[in-house]
Amino acid sequence: xxxxxxxxxxxxxxxxxxxxxxxxxxxxxxxxxxxxxxxxxxxxxxxxxxxxxxxxxxxxxxxxxxxxxxxxxxxxxxxxxxxxxxxxxxxxxxxxxxxxxxxxxxx
Numbered sequence: 614x615x616x617x618x619x620x621x622x623x624x625x626x627x628x629x630x631x632x633x634x635x636x637x638x639x640x641x642x643x644x645x646x647x648x649x650x651x652x653x654x655x656x657x658x659x660x661x662x663x664x665x666x667x668x669x670x671x672x673x674x675x676x677x678x679x680x681x682x683x684x685x686x687x688x689x690x691x692x693x694x695x696x697x698x699x700x701x702x703x704x705x706x707x708x709x710x711x712x713x714x715x716x717x718x719x720x
Contacts, residue, residue: 616706616713625649625712630675632664633714640703640714643686645670650686651705651714658682658696688718 619633625644632641632654639654641664652675654664661679668675674683674692682694689699704715 616704616715618711618713620712621710622649622707622712623710628668628670630664630666630668632662635714637703641675642705642712642714643668643675645673645686649705649707649712651703652684652686652689653701653703655700656680656682656684656696657691657698657700658694663700
């Protein structure tokens with residue numbers, strides 16, 4: 614997968630999440646303490662949108678709005694809640710102010 618431009622860094626305020634549609638599926642991008650994280654937007658428990666959840670910037674996690682499953686932003690692993698499977702994590706970068714999402718981490 615090549616990198617896909619999704620929007621500008623300004624469109625993803627610090628401490629917030631935004632969802633974008635990519636050829637690989639819907640991706641949630643989190644902006645936490647000047648760092649970006651990109652993960653699959655669908656909670657592995659019941660498919661709710663993680664972009665509608667909350668960021669815990671102390672633990673670097675996102676909390677699903679439906680049943681409070683909590684996922685590590687760095688590796689997609691579930692930390693708490695009913696979800697048992699991780700969400701996919703994508704490479705993300707900023708080029709000239711544009712946020713670009715690339716392949717799955719490790720590919």
